[in-house]
Amino acid sequence: MAGQTLLFTILAAVVALGLSLLFYFYNSTKKRSKHWIIFSVLRFLSLFSLFLLLINPKLETLELSTEKPNLVFAVDNSSSIAYFKEEENVRSFLQQIEEHKALQEKFKVDYYSFGSQIKKLDTLSFTENKTQITPLFDNLTEIYADQVTPTILITDGNQTYGQDYLYKVKQYPQDLYAVAVGDTTSYSDLKIERVNVNKYAYLNNKFPVEVFLSYTGEEPIQKEVKIELGNSKVFSKKISFSKENNSEILQVNLPANRVGLLSYTITAETIENEKNTSNNTKKFLVEVIDEKTNVLILASYLHPDLGAFKKAIESNQQREASIQLISDFNGSLLYYQLVLLYQPTSAFKNVFDQIRKEKLNSLIVTGTKTDYQFLNKSQEFFRKEIYTQLEEFQPSYHSGYSSFQQPDIQFSSFPPLKDYFGEVAFETAPQVLLYQNINGVKTNLPIIATTEKNQQKIGFLFGENTWQWRSKSYVQQKSYESYDDFFGRLIQYLSSNQCRERLTIDAQPFYNYGDKISIIAGYFDKNYAFDDRAKLEISLQEEESEEKFQYPFILQSHSYEVNLSQLQPSTYTYKVTVEEENIQKTGSFTIVDFEVEKQFLNAHVAQLQKISKDSVYFLSQGEALLNQLVASKDYQPVQKSAVKKSSLIDWKILLGIIILCLSAEWFLRKYKGLI
Template sequence: MTGQTLLFTILAAIVAIGLSLLFYFYNSKKKRSKHWIIFSVLRFLSLFSLFLLLINPKLETLELSTEKPNLVVAVDNSSSIAYFNEEENVRSFLQQIKDHQELQEKFKVDYYSFGSEIKKVDTLSFTENKTEITPLFDNLTEIYAEQVTPTILITDGNQTYGEDYLFTAKQYPQDLYAVAVGDTTFYSDLKIERVNVNKYAYLNNKFPVEVFLNYTGDKAITKEVKIELGNTKVFSKKLSFSKEKNSEILQLHLPANRVGLLSYTITAETIENEKNTNNNTKKFLVEVIDEKTNVLILSSFLHPDLGAFKKAIESNQQREASIKLISDFKESLLDYQLVLLYQPTSAFKSVFDQIRKEKLNSLIVTGTKTDYQFLNKSQDFFRKEIFTQLEEFQPSYHSGYSSFQQPDIQFSSFPPLKDNFGDVAFKTAPQVLLYQNINGVKTNLPIIATTEENQQKTGFLFGANTWKWRAKSYVQQKSYETYDDFFGKIIQYLSSNQRRERLTVDAQAFYNYGDKISILAGYFDKNYTFDDRAKLQISLQEKETEKTYQYPFILQSYSYGVNLNQLQPGTYTYKVTVEEENIQKTGSFTIVDFEVEKQFLNTNLDKLQKISEENVSFLSQGTALLTQLVESKNYQSVQKSAVKKSSLIDWKILLAIIIVCLSAEWFLRKYKGLI
């Protein structure tokens, strides 16, 4: 309580005493009650309590609490634990932790599981098909940054996805106790570590294949590595390994002799008494196609955008882009499926004439050097006001775009584009994917839009310097893939002459077993507007067993999706139908039998020792580890004190005192006949 509040409280008491005495004692003696002392006390308590409520002093109380240290138990929930037949032992150790009374009294224990994702443990399935450990340490560091939190890590130490966890674990600020799961015995092993191959190949061409093989063992061996297409051997070679020469990179080219999805099997001959033979075989698929999309990029000057366009287009092997200067261009446009016109000027007149005559697909890209007076006359899609002033604007994603499925790839964080100032008026409303955002205000002016009329498709990109978008995407994603896929969808849509369909299905030709398997679909009404009222269903049939499955699609914003992670390896045909509509799409895909979690022969004991500074135990030594934690003096409960401030106005008892005193005074005065 402050000095000022104390002074006010004393004054309140004096005033309350004065008023009470004035009312009862200093009245004329004839009217004074012989019980004036009792009445004065009651009146004093009422007035003083009321004055205290008005002053509302703050009262401070000291509260003591005991805070136990945290103990984090992080458990590997991937399928490799089940592969080592250790799932029951892990569950038993967890139950031992939960039943250890001294441990529970000393620590506040939190349980987490990790694999393909990190979550609080409720049940363990040991079915997750990926092991990513690095995010575990990042998340725990953030959650327990200011607290003492020893951590028990229960894992086989084998990571199958993401960044190597060694560095992150070494930077982890808490004491780390690793519990090794699995077999630590050394076995000789020959395995196929990785296969690099393009997803697509072209008919009558050869496609490259790169195979990485590793050998663990002391003896020198020579084994055959072969590649088969179905039952036909297409390649074989004898390779030699030893303790010193324990790896080999096999580089070869295979012919693409027929169109379709081809399934190849790479097999490394097993060695004597080899324990893990799952990693001696690996499958890969290649889709052979007999057509290629040719894109022509025309410009009157060189610009970094041109190179970015070419790189993004050719990121898909089915496409090829050629950059030509308009001053040197003498070819026919009929050799190309799409023409990209970069900042056209009057020199493009013959090109626009041919596009109009032949109804060719095109993508018009504008910028600061665009001749808008010429462009307004040369095409019938839009008109732009002509000003010499320039402006910059950033993209704003439009989720209602329906020509093809395109998620938001953080467009709003992309650098601004530059173009001439002025409104754009379209003759027919286009489909807009990105709008202009000027100084944080979203406008109705498009950056990227498309139109489709009489099977002729035209795209518009208003603004130069999109090469900066590709660079920004690389900074965000550590890869050009996300941006190239986005731009590739624009190219794919514009270069296709297929009639637009009301039902579209986005499914890959093949998936690796254990990866996320999902199929997206889009459904549009007769005006080609996305329809979110439809009920879509997919019917599947496995080719070999002829077993059938049916799943409904779930509405996901502006698309429909279905998760098929539960499917086993095999080739499936599918049919997507729309309820109460005579519309369907069919296709097929293959799930490749490859489980990365089964590729490890034993526990990665060496790495576990490095990250835990030799604090490595085995499941059989769990009791000793728990005893060590209980007896350690490094982890002690901390008594904390906190000053709690409370306002007197929150005291309900004070209100009760006022009511009781006033009521008692009134009843006594009534009883004595003073009222």
């Protein structure tokens, strides 16, 4: 209690005593009662308690508590555990942990499972089709920050998805013990590690296929590797392997002789008594097309944006981009499905005249060297105020964009673009995908917008240096794919001469079994605004059995989505319909039978040895590990003290004392006839 509060308390006691005596002892106008001492005490207690409530002193108490160290068990819930037939052994080990009284008394035990996701352990199914271990350590580091938390990792050590966990474990601040699950015996094995192939090929051309093969064994072998299309063999070759020469990269060029989705099978001949033969076969699909989109990039000068545009466009082999300076161009634009005009100047006059005459699709990109005075006169879609001041702005994603489906790829984290300052006024309201964000304030000025008029599609990109967006995308995702897909969607929409449709479907031609399989649909009303009131349904038919399925679409923010991950490998035709509307879309896709979790022969003990604090434990040694944790002096309970402060006003007993004293005083005075 502070000195000032103590002084007020003493003063309150003196005042309460003085008032009580004044009323019952020194009051000369009334006859003093012979029970004045009792009345004075009751009045003193009630007044003093009331004054204490007004002063409201803070009381401090010291509380001691004992905190047990945490102990985390992280269990691999992927299908590879079931493939090794270790499910019951893992469950038995967890039961052993729960029944170990000394362990439970010493530690606060938590359980987590991991596979395709990390979550609190409820039940183990061993059916997850991916194993990613790296995010586990990020989550545990965040949950148990600044706490002693030894971690037991129960896994086969084979990661099939994500960043290598060896690097992440080196940054993990806790002691880590590895318990290996699975067979540790080495077997001879020939397997197909990976197949690299483009999704698309062009009719009457050849497309490259790259096959990575590996061999584990002591004896030299020679086996056939063949590629089949249906029942026809299109390639075969004998390849030799040995203990020293244990890998091979096979590069093949296959002909694309017919249009459509073609299913190929690669098979490596099995070794005698080979245990795992599922990794000797892999399938891949190639869609053969007979048309190509040609894009012309016309520029007033050379800039890094041009190369980024070309690479993003040509990331899809259905498209080809050519870069030319306007000073060197004097040909026809009719060969191209889309013309990209980079920072137009007066030298572009003939090009704009030809675009207007032929109603060609175009994408206008502006920047610091754009002649806006010429541009305002040369096209009829927008006008921009002309200023000499430059400004920088970052993109802000607009989820209401509906011309095509485009998710947010963290646009707000992209570097700023640069252009001239000024308001932009459109003749007709465009669809805006990205707005300008200036100094953290979102404006109504567009960065990327599209519009349609008289069967002509025009796109606008206000700002230069989008090449930095592509680089940032690589830094974030370790791949250019997200940016290239985004720019590819824009190019695909602008280069298409099809009329805008009220129902759009985003589906891949094929999926790997075990990956997330989803189809996204967009539905728009007659004014082409997104309609979130519709009910969409997809009807599926499996090709071989002709079995039929029906699933409803689920409304997302500005799209509809259906998850089909439960489907088995096969080819399916689908029809998407809108309830109470005569609108539908049809298509097909194939789910490729590929289970990455079955590609491993044994536990990756060597990898687990690198991350474990001690030697790697096995399930049969589980009791020894648990006893070691109990006996370890590194993990001891911690006694913590905490000062708890409470206000006197929270004491309900004090209010009771006031009421009791005043009531007793009143009843006694009434009983004695003093009232």
